[in-house]
Amino acid sequence: MRRLLLIMLALVVSSMFFAEFVEVYAYDGDPNNAKAFVSMGDSGYCNRHVWEIPMTLEVQVAQWVHWNLTGTKWTWFVRKPGTYVANCITATLQSNSDLEITFSGFDHLKYATGTSVNDTIEVEYAFGPQLPIPENIWTPAPELNYVSLLVPDSQILHNGVTYKLWNRIHVERCNSASTYRDSGIIILTLKNQKPWIDDEGDYVEDLEEYVNSQR
Structure with a gap:
């Protein structure tokens, strides 16, 4: 029974979606005007000859x-x-x-x-x-x-x-x-403001919730 619970817990944890905040550097502009997250980590460990690893870069731009x-x-x-x-x-x-x-x-x-x-x-x-x-x-x-x-x-x-x-x-x-x-x-x-901008024009507190798994 205990082993079954551990397996179920491992499955739940592996299915959770994590978004990690990373530091932003501004070459031009104010760094406070951009935030970035890393998500969808992946790994592999076997003898496969060729690996195809999908990578996605997504930029959501607010209206200003x-x-x-x-x-x-x-x-x-x-x-x-x-x-x-x-x-x-x-x-x-x-x-x-x-x-x-x-x-x-x-x-x-x-x-x-x-x-x-x-x-x-x-x-x-x-x-x-x-x-x-x-x-x-x-x-x-x-x-x-x-x-x-x-x-x-x-x-x-x-x-x-x-x-x-x-x-x-x-x-x-x-x-x-x-x-x-x-x-x-x-x-x-x-007319086309993003939902992750609050009424005062700042980022919402739960910004990481707007990170998705779309490729």
Whole structure:
């Protein structure tokens, strides 16, 4: 009975999958941005004339993004009523896979203190390389929250793509003197992130669990 248990234990241990963490050296880049494991050890011991030993090198690459905004706030100083377009904020995106851009909380500008004859300044946003921007491109601020922009994986995106975000305000005679303000959020989502990257962009604690036996 004891011998049978030892045999079963040996079979279980031999079938277990081990992944051993190994040190990484960076010739170019930060060594903290790459981790490596060795697994699927093998051995042989007999008089066979020819041995064929399979070897596999697998590299799983996470999605990354490098983004830059020249500003996150416009501040207008308006002396008299009119319709005005501000010089743009430039956004630069660089990534190695699809990106999704969505918007949340955008609205027309509201009177910030007290009451006003008209407490709203209507505002529209548009993406475009330069003025003039076609009228059908302008999007009223509340409708921007329903816009979803997909930036597909491409060589251009890998090299870096540039967008320009404009805003247009409509200041009316009935807008009382004061400050009008609105704040929204631009949401940038990496569409093909690996499951071994956590929500903060770090490695998950059980990274070795993602080592597999595929050849």
